[in-house]
């Protein structure tokens with residue numbers, strides 16, 4: 001399924017794949033990699049091919065977000081430095097690949113992100129916000145001017161991210177959510193499920209007060 005949020009394309013392949021976002025020649029999360037044919041035909045509909053992308057940014061190192069990285073043949077890989085070893089070592093435990101019946105091959109990480117780094121993606125200027133808790137190297141990506149926040153698995157449109165997963169830490173996610181709560185957000189684009197396309201700050205506030 002394809003959804004358009006302004007100049008951002010959201011691809012949802014299946015119930016277990018992460019949301020895949022395309023912004024010009026940048027990909028945010030790549031899904032499990034199990035649904036190659038479907039992804040290929042969706043890209044075709046968009047008049048794009050795997051080779052048209054220059055960068056894949058992963059919001060964290062779980063298999064359902066990084067499994068498809070290798071399809072984007074010419075793209076560099078970017079992930080927070082704390083989750084980079086998961087990809088570099090092909091870590092089937094910390095990536096949770098076992099849970100998805102997947103197998104992770106060790107791959108090179110080209111950019112090890114840190115809090116405050118800035119990534120240009122089409123017309124978006126995305127600031128990296130380190131939000132550990134779902135994993136050690138989870139990040140959100142924030143365009144301050146357009147008030148767009150990509151949240152990975154830190155927060156969704158209907159609740160907060162799980163911490164009972166490899167790399168999870170309850171205390172850290174609470175701190176990370178407090179960081180996000182202060183941002184002005186119109187559109188929230190999470191790692192699974194529906195995006196919030198207006199007044200996302202209000203949704204974030206509601207979710208956080210309900211989870212206290």
Ligand SMILES: [Zn+2]
Nearest residue numbers: 060062134153
């Ligand atoms: Zn995850």
